[in-house]
Amino acid sequence: MSKKYAIGVDYGTQSGRAVLVDLANGQEIADHVTPYPHGVIDEELPVSGIKLEHDWALQHPDDYIEVLRKSVPAVLAASGVAADDVIGLGIDFTACTMLPVDADGTPLCLKPEWERNPHGWVKLWKHHAAQDEADRLNAIAAERGEKFLPRYGGKISSEWMIAKVWQILDEAPDVYEAADRFTEATDWVISQLTGQFETGEFVRNSCTAGYKAIWHKQEGYPSKEFFAALDPRLENLVETKLRGDIKPLGTKAGELTPAMAELTGLKAGTAIAVGNVDAHAAVPAVGVVDEGKLVMAMGTSICHMLLGTEEVEVEGMCGVVEDGIIPGYKGYEAGQSAVGDIFEWFVEEAVPAYVKEAAEKDGVGIHQWLTERASAYKPGESGLVALDWWNGNRSVLVDTNLTGVVVGYTLLTKPEEMYRALLEATAYGTRTIIDAFHNNGVPVHEVYACGGLPQKNRLLMQIYADVTNREIKIADSKQTPAVGAAMFGAVAAGSAKGGYDSVVDAAKAMARVREETFKPIPDNVAVYERLYQEYRTLHDYFGRGANDVMKRLKALKDEVSKE
Numbered sequence: 001m002s003k004k005y006a007i008g009v010d011y012g013t014q015s016g017r018a019v020l021v022d023l024a025n026g027q028e029i030a031d032h033v034t035p036y037p038h039g040v041i042d043e044e045l046p047v048s049g050i051k052l053e054h055d056w057a058l059q060h061p062d063d064y065i066e067v068l069r070k071s072v073p074a075v076l077a078a079s080g081v082a083a084d085d086v087i088g089l090g091i092d093f094t095a096c097t098m099l100p101v102d103a104d105g106t107p108l109c110l111k112p113e114w115e116r117n118p119h120g121w122v123k124l125w126k127h128h129a130a131q132d133e134a135d136r137l138n139a140i141a142a143e144r145g146e147k148f149l150p151r152y153g154g155k156i157s158s159e160w161m162i163a164k165v166w167q168i169l170d171e172a173p174d175v176y177e178a179a180d181r182f183t184e185a186t187d188w189v190i191s192q193l194t195g196q197f198e199t200g201e202f203v204r205n206s207c208t209a210g211y212k213a214i215w216h217k218q219e220g221y222p223s224k225e226f227f228a229a230l231d232p233r234l235e236n237l238v239e240t241k242l243r244g245d246i247k248p249l250g251t252k253a254g255e256l257t258p259a260m261a262e263l264t265g266l267k268a269g270t271a272i273a274v275g276n277v278d279a280h281a282a283v284p285a286v287g288v289v290d291e292g293k294l295v296m297a298m299g300t301s302i303c304h305m306l307l308g309t310e311e312v313e314v315e316g317m318c319g320v321v322e323d324g325i326i327p328g329y330k331g332y333e334a335g336q337s338a339v340g341d342i343f344e345w346f347v348e349e350a351v352p353a354y355v356k357e358a359a360e361k362d363g364v365g366i367h368q369w370l371t372e373r374a375s376a377y378k379p380g381e382s383g384l385v386a387l388d389w390w391n392g393n394r395s396v397l398v399d400t401n402l403t404g405v406v407v408g409y410t411l412l413t414k415p416e417e418m419y420r421a422l423l424e425a426t427a428y429g430t431r432t433i434i435d436a437f438h439n440n441g442v443p444v445h446e447v448y449a450c451g452g453l454p455q456k457n458r459l460l461m462q463i464y465a466d467v468t469n470r471e472i473k474i475a476d477s478k479q480t481p482a483v484g485a486a487m488f489g490a491v492a493a494g495s496a497k498g499g500y501d502s503v504v505d506a507a508k509a510m511a512r513v514r515e516e517t518f519k520p521i522p523d524n525v526a527v528y529e530r531l532y533q534e535y536r537t538l539h540d541y542f543g544r545g546a547n548d549v550m551k552r553l554k555a556l557k558d559e560v561s562k563e
């Protein structure tokens with residue numbers, strides 16, 4: 001048999017990237033990035049220019065097809081690999097990134113009658129305008145003693161499917177009515193690749209159904225009574241607009257259609273895996289297929305992934321889902337809604353002109369310029385401590401209405417000290433999550449990191465090792481989720497076609513981490529322990545109701561800006 005390959009397509013927040021992977025050893029033969037032509041739509045709608053309110057974040061569904069149109073042919077061409085030898089394709093996506101579609105699978109925003117309605121568009125994972133619905137959902141679920149709530153750390157996030165669907169119903173009942181289904185973007189792209197709307201079979205993946213739409217392998221979705229208690233119009237949501245065949249990760253969703261073969265340059269009939277989520281796909285790609293090993297997918301945000309054998313309750317976790325990451329295990333997820341995004345905010349909005357000029361003169365990026373100078377400081381030397389809530393708090397407080405804080409500024413504070421304080425704040429956020437798991441029966445013995453940040457910033461990784469007092473292993477790939485997605489593509493194809501029969505087999509052959517690791521430095525660990533205690537005091541004071549100043553300010557801002 002000739003050498004066999006699979007393609008993984010990773011749909012991030014700003015762009016999508018395809019990677020062509022050698023199935024014998026996981027080597028990435030070629031990769032290609034397609035920036036989304038419309039990026040993140042958070043100010044006004046395309047074409048109509050209709051303004052969006054605060055906390056909205058939308059996307060254009062054709063941007064996802066554009067990635068297939070450009071990046072898949074590009075990796076085929078760059079590698080010189082024949083389409084015949086690409087036996088499978090898998091994708092991973094941000095989540096919950098969801099959209100309303102009609103009975104033909106056409107996104108409502110692509111139809112002239114809905115293109116001017118913001119609710120017709122794709123709601124990106126970081127669309128935070130459904131907090132009201134999330135708060136009501138959590139109150140009703142708690143009051144009814146819903147069994148599902150502990151599985152989600154006690155709170156359902158406004159980032160997830162049901163809150164987003166309910167926001168559509170509340171604010172645009174006509175869009176709700178017109179939607180034949182609400183789908184995760186990952187499932188929608190797979191439906192387009194495999195022609196599901198032509199055959200009438202619509203496949204949802206167990207990962208997003210479980211983590212984002214409150215589905216449970218044994219118990220299914222929440223009851224009709226629960227949905228009716230939210231709003232009588234939602235009573236039949238599950239059988240109507242959430243209907244679809246839920247398939248576990250590692251299964252085949254279908255085969256590439258002739259039309260999609262033409263668009264991508266791949267062969268019609270190529271095996272296509274069920275959709276997956278970015279962070280979840282990354283886990284087997286770093287070789288993690290059993291318990292005790294926490295994987296951090298570090299980029300715009302961080303997702304923390306962990307496997308266990310029992311279903312236990314951990315405050316603020318995003319969820320525990322059977323087969324949600326690796327078949328046979330309970331997959332735990334937690335996260336921070338902004339990490340790289342906070343550093344980007346600082347670089348774009350808060351550095352003085354002299355920093356930009358100096359970085360330009362030195363021929364380096366602003367991140368690098370600040371990092372080089374921040375590296376010269378010892379832990380504690382800046383006198384600063386920050387709360388990492390620039391985009392709310394996902395775990396463990398599950399509250400998108402929390403905002404950022406920096407304590408300790410003086411007239412002598414330098415931009416590089418502020419930057420370092422922000423790097424450290426995100427590490428304290430991660431430590432809070434690790435402690436929540438470790439101290440509640442889901443042990444964390446090893447930590448792995450993948451995503452863009454470990455490649456970009458060594459200081460950041462050393463700080464994470466020091467703050468968590470754990471050695472950190474780094475993925476030997478810039479595109480770990482895409483490699484994971486390719487593994488699932490190889491499993492969809494199966495060993496008879498040159499792929500694998502399980503993701504565990506695929507990980508044994510294909511996963512890679514670097515030799516070099518980041519080890520905690522004892523002197524730093526000791527100082528960070530003291531700083532972390534300060535962080536926890538501020539965290540609990542601002543985050544657990546002692547002082548709701550952040551919420552009052554946000555409410556005032558909304559009130560004043562509506563006048």
Ligand SMILES: Nc1ncnc2c1ncn2[C@@H]1O[C@H](COP(=O)(O)OP(=O)(O)O)[C@@H](O)[C@H]1O
Pocket residue numbers: 012013014015298299300301339340341342343344345367368371451452453456457460
């Ligand atoms: N040198 C750097 N140090 C820290 N953060 C950086 C650096 N360069 C870029 N970033 C941040 O990395 C983030 C992008 O991470 P990446 O993993 O590439 O993207 P995504 O999360 O979309 O997959 C951006 O938020 C950006 O601010």
Ligand SMILES: O=C(CO)[C@@H](O)[C@@H](O)COP(=O)(O)O
Pocket residue numbers: 012013093094095096125277278279297298299300301302303333335
């Ligand atoms: O929430 C999830 C996964 O559950 C992510 O898709 C979301 O945080 C976005 O991840 P990125 O920061 O774009 O890698």
